[in-house]
Amino acid sequence: MKLGVVILAAGQGTRMKSDLPKVLHRVAGKPLLGHVIDCARGLSPVEIVVVYGHGGERVRAEFDGQHDLQWVEQAQQLGTGHAVQQAMPALNACDQVLVLYGDVPLTRNETLRELVEATAHQGFGLLTVTLADPTGYGRIVRNDGGRVQRIVEQKDAGAEELTIREVNTGIMCVPRDRLSGWLSGLSNGNAQGEYYLTDVLAMAVADGFDIQVRQPAAAIEAEGVNNRVQLATLERAHQRRVAERLMTDGVTLRDPGRVDVRGTITHGRDCEIDVNALFEGQVTLGDRVRIGANCVLRNVEIGDDVEILDNCVIEQATIGRDSKIGPFSRLRPGAELVGGAHVGNFVEIKKSVIGLGSKVNHLSYIGDTEIGAGVNIGAGTITCNYDGANKHKTTIGDRAFIGSNSALVAPVTIGENATIGAGSVIGKDAPADKLTLTRAKQVSIDWKRPTKKK
Numbered sequence: 001m002k003l004g005v006v007i008l009a010a011g012q013g014t015r016m017k018s019d020l021p022k023v024l025h026r027v028a029g030k031p032l033l034g035h036v037i038d039c040a041r042g043l044s045p046v047e048i049v050v051v052y053g054h055g056g057e058r059v060r061a062e063f064d065g066q067h068d069l070q071w072v073e074q075a076q077q078l079g080t081g082h083a084v085q086q087a088m089p090a091l092n093a094c095d096q097v098l099v100l101y102g103d104v105p106l107t108r109n110e111t112l113r114e115l116v117e118a119t120a121h122q123g124f125g126l127l128t129v130t131l132a133d134p135t136g137y138g139r140i141v142r143n144d145g146g147r148v149q150r151i152v153e154q155k156d157a158g159a160e161e162l163t164i165r166e167v168n169t170g171i172m173c174v175p176r177d178r179l180s181g182w183l184s185g186l187s188n189g190n191a192q193g194e195y196y197l198t199d200v201l202a203m204a205v206a207d208g209f210d211i212q213v214r215q216p217a218a219a220i221e222a223e224g225v226n227n228r229v230q231l232a233t234l235e236r237a238h239q240r241r242v243a244e245r246l247m248t249d250g251v252t253l254r255d256p257g258r259v260d261v262r263g264t265i266t267h268g269r270d271c272e273i274d275v276n277a278l279f280e281g282q283v284t285l286g287d288r289v290r291i292g293a294n295c296v297l298r299n300v301e302i303g304d305d306v307e308i309l310d311n312c313v314i315e316q317a318t319i320g321r322d323s324k325i326g327p328f329s330r331l332r333p334g335a336e337l338v339g340g341a342h343v344g345n346f347v348e349i350k351k352s353v354i355g356l357g358s359k360v361n362h363l364s365y366i367g368d369t370e371i372g373a374g375v376n377i378g379a380g381t382i383t384c385n386y387d388g389a390n391k392h393k394t395t396i397g398d399r400a401f402i403g404s405n406s407a408l409v410a411p412v413t414i415g416e417n418a419t420i421g422a423g424s425v426i427g428k429d430a431p432a433d434k435l436t437l438t439r440a441k442q443v444s445i446d447w448k449r450p451t452k453k454k
């Protein structure tokens, strides 16, 4: 069977009260439509067609360069049936069509796979859910034998139909050639004056189809986003799912309700994550990594036995094994800690290598610097890497010791085993093995403190 996927994404999203098209609002940092596209890709379809309308250019631009997508414009939103009809000419390689909604982001791949497999031989498949409160949804009407007969929209339903709690998710899988025929037979003579995709179901039944109904494991899989309350609900549901996967895979989460993953985490064994952690992009954790409360990690690679203490912000950095970071450290892009490093409170490191076992424990800025192994950077040391126009490099050799409150004015090199006296301003290279300092001599003089005149 060759599968084609149509994703309906032309709706206005009025209730979002936003300048951004609805399907570009994000769950876990990824547009709603991106979730649906990725889920569709997991089914290895031969083609994916996205029907766009409102804010179309912005939607297309977001997925620029993704060449497996075809885009079809639905200039006027005349209904879900009309939307699918617009996509039909683009669907020319498949024999089954799976219809998805661009604002329903949490459908699991397994759920769709089951639906698609149930219709592998030119069948008609429908995904439904049974809700305590079905208000607003199309209801699934079955006959006495329990076979699905048709779908009736809320606004067209009679009193008895409104009591039906099994509802249409909108997701269906149908034979392409038959679908074309049914779509051309749709009319908009209904309460909303729209061409309803749902009406093709009754046509299929009339043509002798036995509708294959599947239900997802949880109703959240079929939930759409119409407003920002629903957006937040789906965000939490998604995060809960991610948290459960992490725990199942052996990660300790102090509170699974207080971790956010906007990207992917790969991890080793026995990692522990305290509350309010935020992970973005690709984060890799080795074995036994411990992450304190309130940390933000964005595109970070962390080796075994690393400890990140509370309140650190770490971005595009590599942290080698046995290092200890924080609390309150900031590692910016290009920070590379080789291993066994200590980076302490109120230390900022940018585009610098910190060698094996080196320490930068308090109140420092290290930028565009290469630090060797076994170096101790005293409190308040600043690399002056910027002259107002250009950036310059600082090099610090193995086992150097930089006294507190020193300014290293780049470009400058500190030799191996060199010692810099506290409070120095080092603008010329400091040789290996020597004490270098720039400091006014300390003097003590007899002196009388002035007193207030009467």
Ligand code: UD1
Residues within 6 Å of the ligand: 008, 009, 010, 011, 012, 051, 074, 076, 077, 078, 079, 080, 081, 082, 083, 101, 102, 103, 136, 137, 138, 139, 151, 153, 167, 168, 169, 170, 195, 196, 197, 198, 224
């Ligand atoms: C639709 C179903 C309803 C189902 C519900 C599930 C129909 C007629 N009804 O109702 O049975 O219970 O979804 O959420 O299909 N869209 C377009 N172009 C259009 C109209 C809609 O692309 O002209 C897209 C929307 O962007 C959205 C999806 O189709 O992603 C569903 O549209 P929506 O207006 O939400 O349909 P409902 O009335 O909720």
Ligand code: MG
Residues within 6 Å of the ligand: 224
């Ligand atoms: Mg809807």
